[in-house]
Amino acid sequence: MAQQSLPTDLPRPERLADAFRVYEVDTTPEDGVRYYGEPVTESQQVLRRVAPRFRKRGYRVRLQREMGEHVLVATERSLGVDGVPWTNVALALATLLSTLFAGSRWYGLSVVDDPAAILQAWPFAAAVLGILAVHEFGHYALSRYHEVQASLPYFIPLPLNVIGTLGAVIRMDDNIPDRRALFDIGVAGPLAGLAATIAVTAVGVSLDPIRVTGGVATQIELGYPLLIRGIAAILGEQVVYADPTLIPNPVVIGAWVGAFVTFLNLLPVGQLDGAHITRSLLGDRTATVQTAVPFALFALAGYLVVFESGRAAALWGFWGVLTLLLGRAGTATPLDETPLGPKRQAVGVLTLVLGLLCFVPVPIAITL
Structure with missing residues (x-):
């Protein structure tokens, strides 16, 4: 499991095991942090369990399916306006x-x-x-x-x-x-x-x-x-x-x-x-x-x-x-x-x- 690039303020994969069993983590500047794994319950319940843990750390999260895999995508939340809109x-x-x-x-x-x-x-x-x-x-x-x-x-x-x-x-x-x-x-x-x-x-x-x-x-x-x-x-x-x-x-x-x-x-x-x-x-x-x-x-x-x-x-x-x-x-x-x-x-x-x-x-x- 690739975790070496996981930001320290994000939940560790094992902390999500009650809702989402993670088998790989990937971090990219464009897409944020991606947790690949399998839900242990329905999608909406997964978000209800894990999203508060990300939210209090300043991240928002969504669950999506890509190429047959379930992915939790976490990106930093921004409440301000960056530059001129x-x-x-x-x-x-x-x-x-x-x-x-x-x-x-x-x-x-x-x-x-x-x-x-x-x-x-x-x-x-x-x-x-x-x-x-x-x-x-x-x-x-x-x-x-x-x-x-x-x-x-x-x-x-x-x-x-x-x-x-x-x-x-x-x-x-x-x-x-x-x-x-x-x-x-x-x-x-x-x-x-x-x-x-x-x-x-x-x-x-x-x-x-x-x-x-x-x-x-x-x-x-x-x-x-x-x-x-x-x-x-x-x-x-x-x-x-x-x-x-x-x-x-x-x-x-x-x-x-x-x-x-x-x-x-x-x-x-x-x-x-x-x-x-x-x-x-x-x-x-x-x-x-x-x-x-x-x-x-x-x-x-x-x-x-x-x-x-x-x-x-x-x-x-x-x-x-x-x-x-x-x-x-x-x-x-x-x-x-x-x-x-x-x-x-x-x-x-x-x-x-x-x-x-x-x-x-x-x-x-x-x-x-």
């Missing part, structure tokens, strides 16, 4: 540009005639990117708090789209220590994003609506969820006007993006926030909930075909297919399955209820 910066700038362009369409500006006019759409871009950034940094902050390795946010630009983005994500590449950490990380994003959405809505409905006579605003109808309508009503404002040439200030449309993204993120499937929350609350019973989600979305699409002339049916049909695929990817599994306390359970239920306030059956429809 150029990929994150480039994607953020690209998303800023794409949301500025999308906003210019809502304002009825022609960037073909006057390219500099795109800068006038900054309130819309600031609303969208602000909500997304607050959401993702909510995840990031709680990842750091629980010492779980996570990347900075990756914004996803979507040129020529009416909102200019597909949202943003962070990547967690670490073992989740327990249900509390999984819950806190999962719930922090939606709650932070909801707070930002409420603030942006309050600002947006207080601004003057705009008058449009052409362009995307006359071709698309947005359905505003109860969250946005309720805030507008509390402030004595409105988001739907009798005059068809009036639309809410595009800052409100930015809040609509935040609410829509929040609802989608709270679907309890795959690696979405809703799955992290429900997995923390329900444990393995989350699989039953996850199975029901695609069928609920397909049923919603069918309802819209029958009773709403098919408006938004394709959208929910697409998400039905997508949730089927996301469900196959699996959900994050914590190492420690100790149930959550009543306070976190209450926060989890409240978050899911607030997510329902972001739902509307027909969020967007083409009016041509």
